[in-house]
Structure formats: structure tokens, C-alpha cells
Amino acid sequence: MDMPEDYYAQVPFEADEVQGEDPYEKVGISSLSSGMPISGYVDYAYEIEITGRSEGNSSGQFGGWIQHFAVSDDGTKLYACDVWNKRIQLISLPDRKTLHSFPTNIAGFNFQARGIHILRNGDLCVNCVDTTGLPKLHLFSPEGQTISHFGPGIFGSTSAMAVDEMDRISVVDRRKMRVITCSKTGKVVDSFDPGIKDEILRICADSKGRLVIPDHLQNAIYVFEHNGRPSNAIKPSPGCGYDFKYPAGVACDSNDNILVADVGNHRVSQFTSEGVYRASVLTKRDNGMWRPHDVVATKSGSLLVSEVSGTYIKVFNFNSAGVRYFD
Known part of the structure; x- marks a missing residue:
């Protein structure tokens, strides 16, 4: 599968960082200089x-x-x-x-x-x-x-990492192609092969300790119990309107909804913990998304998003019903 010309899956450890102007960088700069949120873009x-x-x-x-x-x-x-x-x-x-x-x-x-x-x-x-x-x-x-x-x-060569609410630390060992979970003292708790053969960029854990793992190049998201037992998979059909194009960062909100940074489609999509599509909560058209790569959900309802080659973090706020609002 061809990668976008302006994006590398393995950065910055394996490749030089992406250079070039980001048309949405001005959004973050303008918001900082004015001190006011920009309607339709970042809070x-x-x-x-x-x-x-x-x-x-x-x-x-x-x-x-x-x-x-x-x-x-x-x-x-x-x-x-x-x-x-x-x-x-x-x-x-x-x-x-x-x-x-x-x-x-x-x-x-x-x-x-x-x-x-x-x-x-x-x-x-x-x-x-x-x-x-x-x-x-x-x-x-x-x-x-x-x-x-x-x-x-314990690990051969680490890439992605997640920590669940019990402080269990799960790490992708890129050399062994396994996910290894250990305590914060270094005691190995579980180890399993997720069956993903390409680079795993990011993983996250929900409140139950389940691990959400993107298959970046195959445009799929897999959910595993912490012991490696498969739970479900998110594989949107091409052309369905919410299919993936290089999913990268993943996060779980306070309701265990799964949020996916879809790099190639310039959006952050939300799925239930069972993998049912809910909405594209952040998009290029409505929110100025441009190659979102990392996403973090806070317990207070905010989403923080960074973008490929961006020198800023965008912060978006949601109410208890999951609807965007502006301060």
C-alpha cells in the first residue's frame, strides 16, 4: 500500500521529520496571539x-x-x-x-x-x-x-506503549512482534502476538484494561483483552464514509468509546467499545483537522490532537453528551 508523499509511518526514529508548510498551522498561531478561541477550529x-x-x-x-x-x-x-x-x-x-x-x-x-x-x-x-x-x-x-x-x-526493542487504570504497562516489542504487559516494578504479567506484521505506531487501554491496537497499513483497529484474547475488530468497508486511511493515534474516552486519528482522511472518528461507528467528531471541514496523528482524551471531556509536522497541540472541548462547544 502506497503511503502519502508527505507522510512517513516511522518518524522521527527511522526517518527525518516531515518538512513543509502546514496550512492549518496558522490556526494555532492565531489562537495563541489573540487569546481567543477560533469558531469552527480549535478552542x-x-x-x-x-x-x-x-x-x-x-x-x-x-x-x-x-x-x-x-x-x-x-x-x-x-x-x-x-x-x-x-x-x-x-x-x-x-x-x-x-x-x-x-x-x-x-x-x-x-x-x-x-x-x-x-x-x-x-x-x-x-x-x-x-x-x-x-x-x-x-x-x-x-x-x-x-x-x-x-x-x-524483558523487551527487545520497544515502540508503542499504553498504561491502563491498574497501572499495567503494555509495550509493543517491535523485535519480537509481541505485546508485553508488565507491572510498574517490571514483572511480566502477559505476553501475546497481536497478529499485526507491520509497524505498530500507537496503542491505548480502556478502563477495563483492554488494548486498542491499530494496524496502520491495513486500515484496521483491533481490540484485545489484556491477556491477548481478541475482543473485536474495527474494519470499515472502503467507501462507507468512515473507512480508514492510515489510522495512527488511538484513545479511549471516559465512556470507553474509541477515538481514532485517521491521518489520510484528516479526521478523528469515534466508535463504541464494541466497534460500532458513532461519528467523525473532528474533521478537516468543520474543525480544521490536517493529518491528525496523536490524540489524547481527558477525563474532563477534552480532546488534544497533534498533527503530522505540526508545532502545536489543538484542544477541543465536548460536553457530557459528546457535543462540541466553545468556551
């Missing part, structure tokens, strides 16, 4: 400062587009992985200000942060990878202090 956006691939240590200065991020339960703090500069950036969402950053450093070595989740006690679980593919899962305090780390001997 607000956080625009990051790009400094290039340097070992910079300034808060808020990123080396590339945002791909991995997590939001606190109260919806006020954004933790974003700065892959190139090997740091975690902490951002206050209400006032859109960077609070601080810290390096993803383990025993004197800096690792790329390629996944981040917030544990129940507020600590951070970060998927750390070096240039040789050596993986380590690292637990940090919210301030960036090292708590513990593990990985060698």
Missing part, C-alpha cells in the same frame, strides 16, 4: 518553539513536532516528549505556559522519550529508547526525579 492551541535537533535544555524549546504526550486527570498539565532533545516538557494548559522540563537521562545516558503516561499516583512512565534501539521503561516523579527503570531482558 485553544499551544504553539511550541522549535530550536532544531540540539541538546538544548530550555523549557518550551522543542526539536520537532509533538508526537507523544499525556494530560493530568484535572486537564491542567500537559507532559510532552521532546524526542530530539531527549527531554520531557511540562506545560500548563489553562494559561499555555511552559512550567519546566527535564532530561530523559538514565545512569548518565540520554534516551529518546517515545511514549509517556501518568500513573495513578502521578508519577510518569516514559518509554525511553537510545539510538541502538535499547529500550528502558523509566519511572520519573512529576518533577523529573528518577524513581526506577527496567527493560533489558
Whole structure:
């Protein structure tokens, strides 16, 4: 299957980041400069400062587009992985200000942060990878202090990561082509083959611990129990109006609805936990979506979306009925 010319499935670890102007970047910039939400587009956006691939240590200065991020339960703090500069950036969402950053450093070595989740006690679980593919899962305090780390001997080479509400950590081992679930102390709980042969970009977990795994190149989403037993699959028929074109990021909302960032169709679609289509909740026409890649759902009802090569995060708000509203 051919990929879009302006999109690479494996970035930035395997390929250089996408370059070129994004016509929707002006939306985030305008929202920041005016301080007001833009009707029909974002409620607000956080625009990051790009400094290039340097070992910079300034808060808020990123080396590339945002791909991995997590939001606190109260919806006020954004933790974003700065892959190139090997740091975690902490951002206050209400006032859109960077609070601080810290390096993803383990025993004197800096690792790329390629996944981040917030544990129940507020600590951070970060998927750390070096240039040789050596993986380590690292637990940090919210301030960036090292708590513990593990990985060698458990994982071969990690890619996507998810953490469920019981703090079970599930990681895709790209070398073994398996999903390995362990406790936050590193004890292996489950391991299974999801049957997906291509690169798995992202995974997420619902409130029951089920894992949602996109098959990026085959345009399908699979749901597994945490022990690997298949639960259901989402395979929209071509031309049905909500079929996929390179699904990437996935998230589950507070009702366990599944949200899919559909890169090629410029939309975020919502399905029930059983895989029944509900709606395209964010689209190019109505909300300015442009190659959405990562999506995070907060418990307060917001959706945070990053886009391929974008230097911003868009924030959308929904009411209890799942209907968009503007502040």
C-alpha cells in the first residue's frame, strides 16, 4: 500500500521529520496571539518553539513536532516528549505556559522519550529508547526525579506503549512482534502476538484494561483483552464514509468509546467499545483537522490532537453528551 508523499509511518526514529508548510498551522498561531478561541477550529492551541535537533535544555524549546504526550486527570498539565532533545516538557494548559522540563537521562545516558503516561499516583512512565534501539521503561516523579527503570531482558526493542487504570504497562516489542504487559516494578504479567506484521505506531487501554491496537497499513483497529484474547475488530468497508486511511493515534474516552486519528482522511472518528461507528467528531471541514496523528482524551471531556509536522497541540472541548462547544 502506497503511503502519502508527505507522510512517513516511522518518524522521527527511522526517518527525518516531515518538512513543509502546514496550512492549518496558522490556526494555532492565531489562537495563541489573540487569546481567543477560533469558531469552527480549535478552542485553544499551544504553539511550541522549535530550536532544531540540539541538546538544548530550555523549557518550551522543542526539536520537532509533538508526537507523544499525556494530560493530568484535572486537564491542567500537559507532559510532552521532546524526542530530539531527549527531554520531557511540562506545560500548563489553562494559561499555555511552559512550567519546566527535564532530561530523559538514565545512569548518565540520554534516551529518546517515545511514549509517556501518568500513573495513578502521578508519577510518569516514559518509554525511553537510545539510538541502538535499547529500550528502558523509566519511572520519573512529576518533577523529573528518577524513581526506577527496567527493560533489558524483558523487551527487545520497544515502540508503542499504553498504561491502563491498574497501572499495567503494555509495550509493543517491535523485535519480537509481541505485546508485553508488565507491572510498574517490571514483572511480566502477559505476553501475546497481536497478529499485526507491520509497524505498530500507537496503542491505548480502556478502563477495563483492554488494548486498542491499530494496524496502520491495513486500515484496521483491533481490540484485545489484556491477556491477548481478541475482543473485536474495527474494519470499515472502503467507501462507507468512515473507512480508514492510515489510522495512527488511538484513545479511549471516559465512556470507553474509541477515538481514532485517521491521518489520510484528516479526521478523528469515534466508535463504541464494541466497534460500532458513532461519528467523525473532528474533521478537516468543520474543525480544521490536517493529518491528525496523536490524540489524547481527558477525563474532563477534552480532546488534544497533534498533527503530522505540526508545532502545536489543538484542544477541543465536548460536553457530557459528546457535543462540541466553545468556551
